[in-house]
Amino acid sequence: MNPPALYITHRLPDPVMDEARRRFRLVAEPTDQTPAPAELHQGFSQAEAVICTLNVTVDAALLAQAARLKIVANFAVGYNNIDVAAARARGIIVSNTPDVLTDATADLTWALLLASARRVVEGDRVVRAGAWSGWAPTQMLSAEVTGKTLGIIGMGRIGQAVALRAAGFRMPVIYASRRAAPSPAPAWKYLAKEDVLAEADFLSLHVPLTDATHHLIGERELERMKRTAFLINTSRGPVVDEAALVAALQNGRLAGAGLDVYEREPAVHPGLIGLPHVVLLPHLGSGTFATRVKMGMICLENIAAVLNGRPAPNRVG
Template identity: 45%
Template sequence: MKPRVQVTREVFDEVLDYLAEHFEVSANQSDAPFTPVELAEHLADKHGALTVLTDRVDDALLARCPNLKAVCNIAVGFNNIDLKACSARGVLATNTPGVLDSATADFTWALILATARRLTEAEAWLRAGEWHGWKLKQFLGQDVAGATLGIVGLGRIGQAVARRARGFDMKVLYFNRKRVDADIERECGATYAPLDTLLAESDIVTLHTPYSPATHHLIGAQQLARMKPTGMLIHAARGGVVDDAALIEALKSGKIAAAGLDVFESEPKLNPAFLRFKNVVLAPHIASSTHRTRFNMAMLAARNLVAALTTGKPPNLLNPPAN
């Protein structure tokens, strides 16, 4: 008998076909998110699961799933998975690093340019029928070329963002928990700076750090107060890295000029105050959302699942002690 696996959200048909070669597959192609109770019910008799960031995998869930051996996230982030609980119960956990770097970096630049040049504000104004002619001072934005870009988190995505900054002749500062190798700094044209220095000197601050207890509210009221009043905050990392309430206050008081946001605390229930700001570009967590990238993410997660349940050695294992 083939192992039983659950796919918790809609994926591409090719991914299901690939999984069906190895497993008995139950798929949620209706794409309605499972509640915690429903998730536990669907995984109760399963050996593996293809999960997404909205699926909370913790000890309470695992206790109800005695056959579960692998949880494979369709995401590079994994803050929805309690790795310690998985290791304690011998459950392998994986993610999908690498395949979404370029798409996320491209979208970060979409946010940077749209925020600096007030694109969404101008489009909404035009669609509302307010454009009646050209004016010299109409929708004046900020220059990106020649500005200073501060990157918080110079991992794969942060490095891809830095490389793109060369085309805009920007000075690039970065902050990382651990300074990267000199070769990477040269390749990216990036200079290390303490976080406070980066915030104070950057015209644009973009966040690319994973979410964890250590990075919870990494950017809060104190950090926002250190930014330039003309500064912009770009956030396409993970909800929780920024204190959304503090960001709203900083925008309201004019401590910073604008923001471009793809992720939020408690998403999809974002703070409604964001909707009232014309100087904030908003997106619904779509930085990696190109057809090729999302397909590759889902297929990599599927390959992780096949490897986990057939060899016990998935290529993107997050918790080696469970192996």
């Protein structure tokens, strides 16, 4: 018997690709580029299973072409790029990759927080440009981290992992979320979102992108934050009104920001580019080799389960 047909929208790490080729028949060899609409339609129409990434929109029109498709395995935790209702209507399973990228994303959140507060990227640029004239008492003074208040919006797996790391910096943790989270000692304080905004020295976002969280942080919320506060976003770009953020940073309403995600990826608001007190990364939250391999293997396991008549371990919706 021929192995099942699998379409992968983007090239995955080599161990995942090797395993995919061993277990399935690839509809096409994926590349690092996002497929054109015609390529997507062709791939979905031929496949029994698809692994797609978060920058591929899987809508009702695309699913309508997929007569043989049984599962779409999203190479991400969030699945706002997939019309889950349309998939369900066609009997197509949707799966994701929870848990495995929690620590990698939490680590990167702290990298952004520290780099933003301590002006790490600015300092690197000064040294590389040969513009450093030597140590001086007032050179590139930055913000304290230890002992400051960490505010978190969205206390799911990643939010909790970020909060746990705050203990090493003796930072009190306050948070807003749909429900209270299990709290270690010292206790995390569960507050209303407005109070977290007002009290946090560093505000870190860890919510999924839904209709309710689109522009969760906008002009009104930024006005409520301290002028000395920093905003860190490793969740989804459209959670933040990027134009409002640029205005707040330009007007001194916010001390700085660390961003891994953007409202219209891969486009970045041009106002962010020239701001020295902003650290910008190209969506690297889960981007360790080990994590991306695990994510790919989870996708393959979900696919194997569904194609063999078993429930998907990570079914969503």
